[in-house]
Amino acid sequence: MPTSTSPLNSGNNLISDQFPAGLRVLVVDDDPTCLMILERMLRFCLYEVTKCKRAEVALSLLRENKNGFDIVLSDVHMPDMDGFKLLEHIGLEMDLPVIMMSADDGKNVVMKGVTHGACDYLIKPVRIEALKNIWQHVVRKRKNKWKDVNQSGGFDERDREKKVSSDADYSSSANEGKSSSKKRRDEEDEADDRDDSSTSKKPRVVWSIELHQQFMAVVNQLGLDKAVPKKIMEMMNVPGLTRENVASHLQKYRLYLRRLSGVSQQQSNLNNSFMNPQDSIFGATPINGIDLQTLSTAGHLSPQSLAKLQAAGFFSSENSKLTFGEGQLQHMSSIKPMNFLHGIPTNMEPKQFANFHQSAQSFGSTNTRVNASSAKRSPWLMQMAQSQPRGHMLNENINSHTTRFPSSSMQPTGSNGISINSFPLRCTAGSSSSSTNGVFHAEATSGIKESGGFGYNIFNELHQKSNDWDLANIGLSYDASHRANPLQGSIDVSPPILGNRGFHSIQQPRQNRDGMNQGNLQNVGQHLNTPFVDNSLRVKSERIPDTNSGINPFSDQFSQEDLMSAFLNQHEDIGPIENEFDFDGYSLDSIPVYNRSC
Amino acid sequence: MEVGQMQRQWMGYMKSLFMEGFLDGQFLQLQQLQDENNPEFVVEVVSLFFEDSERILKDLSFAVDQQSVDFKKIDAHVHQFKGSSASIGAQRVKNACIAFRNFCEEQNIDACRSCLQQVKQEYIHVKNKLETLLRLEQQIVAAGGSIPMMEWN
Numbered sequence: 183m184p185t186s187t188s189p190l191n192s193g194n195n196l197i198s199d200q201f202p203a204g205l206r207v208l209v210v211d212d213d214p215t216c217l218m219i220l221e222r223m224l225r226f227c228l229y230e231v232t233k234c235k236r237a238e239v240a241l242s243l244l245r246e247n248k249n250g251f252d253i254v255l256s257d258v259h260m261p262d263m264d265g266f267k268l269l270e271h272i273g274l275e276m277d278l279p280v281i282m283m284s285a286d287d288g289k290n291v292v293m294k295g296v297t298h299g300a301c302d303y304l305i306k307p308v309r310i311e312a313l314k315n316i317w318q319h320v321v322r323k324r325k326n327k328w329k330d331v332n333q334s335g336g337f338d339e340r341d342r343e344k345k346v347s348s349d350a351d352y353s354s355s356a357n358e359g360k361s362s363s364k365k366r367r368d369e370e371d372e373a374d375d376r377d378d379s380s381t382s383k384k385p386r387v388v389w390s391i392e393l394h395q396q397f398m399a400v401v402n403q404l405g406l407d408k409a410v411p412k413k414i415m416e417m418m419n420v421p422g423l424t425r426e427n428v429a430s431h432l433q434k435y436r437l438y439l440r441r442l443s444g445v446s447q448q449q450s451n452l453n454n455s456f457m458n459p460q461d462s463i464f465g466a467t468p469i470n471g472i473d474l475q476t477l478s479t480a481g482h483l484s485p486q487s488l489a490k491l492q493a494a495g496f497f498s499s500e501n502s503k504l505t506f507g508e509g510q511l512q513h514m515s516s517i518k519p520m521n522f523l524h525g526i527p528t529n530m531e532p533k534q535f536a537n538f539h540q541s542a543q544s545f546g547s548t549n550t551r552v553n554a555s556s557a558k559r560s561p562w563l564m565q566m567a568q569s570q571p572r573g574h575m576l577n578e579n580i581n582s583h584t585t586r587f588p589s590s591s592m593q594p595t596g597s598n599g600i601s602i603n604s605f606p607l608r609c610t611a612g613s614s615s616s617s618t619n620g621v622f623h624a625e626a627t628s629g630i631k632e633s634g635g636f637g638y639n640i641f642n643e644l645h646q647k648s649n650d651w652d653l654a655n656i657g658l659s660y661d662a663s664h665r666a667n668p669l670q671g672s673i674d675v676s677p678p679i680l681g682n683r684g685f686h687s688i689q690q691p692r693q694n695r696d697g698m699n700q701g702n703l704q705n706v707g708q709h710l711n712t713p714f715v716d717n718s719l720r721v722k723s724e725r726i727p728d729t730n731s732g733i734n735p736f737s738d739q740f741s742q743e744d745l746m747s748a749f750l751n752q753h754e755d756i757g758p759i760e761n762e763f764d765f766d767g768y769s770l771d772s773i774p775v776y777n778r779s780c
Numbered sequence: 781m782e783v784g785q786m787q788r789q790w791m792g793y794m795k796s797l798f799m800e801g802f803l804d805g806q807f808l809q810l811q812q813l814q815d816e817n818n819p820e821f822v823v824e825v826v827s828l829f830f831e832d833s834e835r836i837l838k839d840l841s842f843a844v845d846q847q848s849v850d851f852k853k854i855d856a857h858v859h860q861f862k863g864s865s866a867s868i869g870a871q872r873v874k875n876a877c878i879a880f881r882n883f884c885e886e887q888n889i890d891a892c893r894s895c896l897q898q899v900k901q902e903y904i905h906v907k908n909k910l911e912t913l914l915r916l917e918q919q920i921v922a923a924g925g926s927i928p929m930m931e932w933n
Contacts, residue, residue: 212860213832213860214831215864216864218828219813219867219868226812226813259856259859259860285859285862285863285866286859307806307809307863307867307869310812
């Protein structure tokens with residue numbers, strides 16, 4: 183099959199005579215028969231085909247090979263990951279056209295495809311004729327990007343260059359360069375208060391984890407319902423951030439939440455057992471005993487971060503005890519939303535969400551490696567991601583935590599999985615346990631529900647591992663469930679710490695946002711309680727007496743972080759802790775750290 | 781038997797399979813995909829389908845025999861079977877799967893059990909037919925002939 187391999191045209195056959203021959207297709211389907219047939223059909227159409235049985239594998243292929251594919255065909259029903267989830271990830275991270283396929287031709291499913299951004303939906307059995315034309319989606323997408331670039335009269339040159347350079351593949355004159363985030367914005371245009379053309383005029387905003395955290399903090403403060411772009415923008419007070427930027431981001435965020443809500447219910451059912459760990463995580467005093475100094479020394483925490491954290495009271499001695507139960511609650515209240523990830527350098531590239539997600543994931547999964555040496559790793563997040571085998575990361579974290587951290591430092595969940603957990607902080611450079619916290623945080627929400635999702639698995643593992651935790655040491659108080667406040671964020675989050683489903687968590691926080699942390703916590707707590715009880719992490723459901731008052735901010739924080747990770751980590755749902763933590767591009771350092779004054 | 785004869789026999793058989801609804805147009809698509817570069821494509825796919833199906837049927841049998849039946853799981857299996865049988869063009873199997881899914885939705889375990897039986901039967905039927913067909917094809921090719929292209933409307 184003819185494929186253009188010239189650098190000018192690597193993979194991009196738009197201007198080749200042979201187009202659409204050589205179109206690089208990635209087909210994902212868990213059914214071997216269908217997969218074989220599809221592959222053959224696609225080859226028959228002269229496309230360059232890569233086939234994949236599992237969504238996670240597909241995602242990692244896509245991530246490793248950013249510009250290696252032109253279009254993705256995916257089945258809807260897959261055991262390890264829902265096709266729509268994959269679709270979301272791809273949309274956020276790679277912005278490739280995705281065609282969904284299914285034997286299911288129900289209107290709802292097809293609609294789902296539409297809302298999730300699929301560019302087409304094929305009913306199985308797929309005929310060759312249907313595949314012959316899929317190239318149109320590739321062209322259309324590129325054309326739209328190009329149009330965007332051209333449309334904005336005052337289009338920022340530097341922005342455009344950025345786009346072009348970021349997509350070396352599309353070097354033909356017809357390609358303005360992939361602007362994934364832009365494209366994403368386009369695709370997700372849901373007639374909100376977003377101004378498309380104006381967005382394209384503005385310099386591209388990179389939604390770093392930090393920025394997103396700020397965003398979430400503000401949104402939480404305002405309450406999602408009341409969060410309007412203008413206010414958010416004002417409150418965020420980020421130079422150069424326009425209302426349009428915020429508006430489009432908000433839109434995406436809402437979409438994300440919406441999707442999560444669909445899942446959250448199911449999850450909550452499934453995640454009872456998982457909740458606990460989460461609960462505890464969330465409930466635990468965050469960052470107790472975080473050894474900022476250590477972190478700082480370890481290079482994980484920049485001086486500024488350290489300062490901020492300290493300022494935020496994070497590491498105040500009173501917080502140092504992560505004790506479950508009341509004591510903790512107090513801590514919690516004193517804990518202000520900190521920039522957990524403060525020290526993390528934000529290298530977020532445009533596809534931050536994806537990155538973030540990954541980072542967050544790594545948090546959970548990798549848990550523990552706080553490697554001073556690892557530049558990418560923010561104490562919390564990085565470690566996790568990098569070193570640990572995905573599936574076991576959480577566990578490891580937890581375990582390591584136990585061993586490593588002095589009891590007080592366990593801040594199990596306070597930080598909704600935001601790895602900010604004191605864990606890492608506590609550890610010396612080499613200790614990796616810190617990550618656990620992060621893990622909990624993010625994943626909590628999403629994971630549990632889906633067996634395939636990262637979060638879930640991790641969470642499960644986390645759950646299991648919790649037994650290993652030395653509660654005494656860790657002082658994890660899983661009263662989280664009752665701790666409405668702190669847990670807020672986390673509680674919502676379904677266990678998958680990995681946060682893929684972070685959105686879930688977002689959901690709950692939402693409710694709480696209005697100050698009813700308790701409510702959330704309770705819910706979560708319940709979920710959490712069950713499983714936890716089995717773990718050593720005993721979640722004490724009752725108390726959260728003290729936390730309420732002061733915790734709100736905290737919980738918000740969690741929520742935000744949760745959300746952040748969830749938001750960003752959409753793709754986390756991949757199998758058991760299989761985070762595709764391709765952190766390569768992103769330094770985990772870019773863990774969003776947001777400063778909130780409670 | 782000489783090649784021409786075998787080919788005619790094959791064609792007759794194919795027609796009957798279509799007339800009786802065992803196979804549908806999708807099977808023809810598969811045939812189209814076979815060419816000199818992929819001479820064994822149909823055989824490979826059909827073999828894969830058999831393998832796949834046995835596995836799914838096994839899982840299904842296990843699932844319906846459970847004390848507490850997990851309808852969702854069953855539905856997932858049936859859905860998959862529906863997909864693969866549809867991709868092959870095994871029409872009757874596909875239809876049996878559709879009926880099966882309806883009962884799954886209704887959570888009618890008895891109906892599900894009987895549906896499973898039906899699906900199994902249809903599968904065995906089509907398996908036999910396909911094996912016969914492919915055997916014929918093999919003979920044609922072995923005798924130096926080529927498999928006729930069929931069109932179905």
